Amino acid sequence: MPAPYCYRCYYGLNYPSCELHCAEMIRKKLIEHRDRICGVILEPLVQGAAGMIVHPRGFLKIVRDATKETDTLLIADEVATGFGRTGRMFAVEHEDVRPDIMALAKGITGGYLPLAVTLTTEDIYSQFLGKYEEFKTFFHGHSYTANPLGCAAGISTLNIFEKDSILSHVQKISLRLSQRLNEIKDHPGVGDIRQKGLMVGIELVRDSKTKEPFDPSFKIGQRVIKKTKEKGVILRPLGDVIVLMPPLTTGEDEIDMLCDATFSSIEEVIKEV
Secondary structure (H helix, E strand, C coil), rough: CCCCCCHHHCCCCCCCCCHHHHHHHHHHHHCCCCCCCCCEEEEECCECCCCEEECCCCHHHHHHHHHHHHHHHHEEEECCCCCCCCCCCCCCHHHCCCCEEEHHHHHHHHCCCCCCCCHHHHHHHHHCCCCCHCCCCCCCCCCCCCCCHHHHHHHHHHHHHCCCHHHHHHHHHHHHHHHHHHCCCCCCCCCEEEEEEEEEEEECCCCCCCCCCCCCCCCHHHHHHHHHHHHHCCCCCECCCCEEEECCCCCCCHHHHHHHHHHHHHHHHHHHH
């Protein structure tokens, strides 16, 4: 199914007058093929590597209701969006959704050591319980399961979340970032700015009125981050989408430095082109 990419809607509609047609199409597909589909996998609220695509409000809730209606599993990939990145501990909380399976990693240790976790509902977990001879056990494992150092880093990170009120700080600093992003939203080379908490994608285009993209050979995104590096800021592009994902502990001065370097680099590259 196509992503809920409002800026370049697959169905040629506009939000919110579209009434979340993309989510309804997923519901329709689930009903039509309910005997063949076992699960829906998505990154809730923000589809990261696809271009920092922020889902419209209500999309996730409709998909969750549709999976319940058709007895289909909802599998949430919160590797990027989990642990405070969107302003809540988990992105699904923004729409009061509880998935059947949730994949977590990265932020669980603050990025210090590799650690990943798969969470399931009690109902799914119980399907793998039984006597040894029944072979119901999920025997799969890997070399670094329950690595003591990784788990210790995870516990320490969770303690810091509580002790230092990290979620409150993220919500506060996200507002500052949003204010700064408003400064560049009307730039003729900026097509769309997508933000959820401390996840931002700035999509650069040749013409903001027509949404015409740059020729890929121009490598606009790469040119922008080369300039930001000269200004002391290391970023990454996703094509011509500039990604901003500052640490959760970032302060206002660092947000200003990040935005100043990014905005001026965009301006310089657009002028060159």
